[in-house]
Amino acid sequence: MRTEPQPSIAVVGPGAIGTTVAAALHEVGRTPLLCGRTARSQLTLHDGDRLITVPGPVWTDPARTDRHGIDRPCDLVFLAVKATQVEAAAPWLAALSGPDTVVCVLQNGVEQLAQVAPHCPRGQFLPAVVWFPAQAQADGSVRLRGEARLSLPDGPAARVVAQALHGSRCAVDLAADFQALAWRKLLQNAVAGLMVLARRRAGMFGRDDIAALALAYLQEGLAVARAEGAALGDEVPQAILAWFQAAPADMGTSILTDREAGRPLEWDIRNGVVARRARAHGLSTPISDVLVPLLAAASDGPG
Known part of the structure; x- marks a missing residue:
């Protein structure tokens, strides 16, 4: 039986939101590439009494994508840095994105695309509403304090995200009235x-x-x-x-x-x-x- 190849996925910014999404992907066998400012061997998510460990490492040098096994743009990039950190994340977006890459922006506000697009000339940008409370802990782990859910504007790019998270702990709503x-x-x-x-x-x-x-x-x-x-x-x-x-x-x-x-x-x-x-x-x-x-x-x- 022929199986479809798994999409290549990266999470840029493995903080509270990024760790939650990375854990959701890892649990269903779609462990993403982890990219951030601080090197770590793994990510840890606490959900009630459950502990989910996402294997790393967290890569910190976007100029050396060859060392990460990246020989082509990723299919899907979750950008989970804060708005104040977008400029610093621009080298990662350049290294990971191609014309067909879906860049799902997991940020607050209603101006995500205007904030991110100038820092990444390639890719299909997709804003998201993040509905779950996740808090970083002093030891670097993340505690999820509610059900994980994303809302996306319905369309082809959103369906790429929905498919990647299908069957995971992170639900995806495709909204007709995203605004x-x-x-x-x-x-x-x-x-x-x-x-x-x-x-x-x-x-x-x-x-x-x-x-x-x-x-x-x-x-x-x-x-x-x-x-x-x-x-x-x-x-x-x-x-x-x-x-x-x-x-x-x-x-x-x-x-x-x-x-x-x-x-x-x-x-x-x-x-x-x-x-x-x-x-x-x-x-x-x-x-x-x-x-x-x-x-x-x-x-x-x-x-």
């Missing part, structure tokens, strides 16, 4: 910015005053999303707030982790974008006007 999903997730990411300024985890949303502030900010963002054409209902702000309130009190978020580690923050693609798009539509954003400069200062200083 609405992307803006809904953006609103969720944006309100998490409050956690950075408070230096607190999800339990803070149990406070009545924080809940009221979060709801007002979400409603501000909803008006912008609708002006951008996202079909989102009136119930969305309350639903997002309820999600945070139902989360474990100690659950963090990637932007809070970066703040605690003193790293640059993705403040512009998660929060600044709301204010920027609002100005284009002549909308008032009084909460964003306070929140965004504080997040920018927390990220970039000076001081």
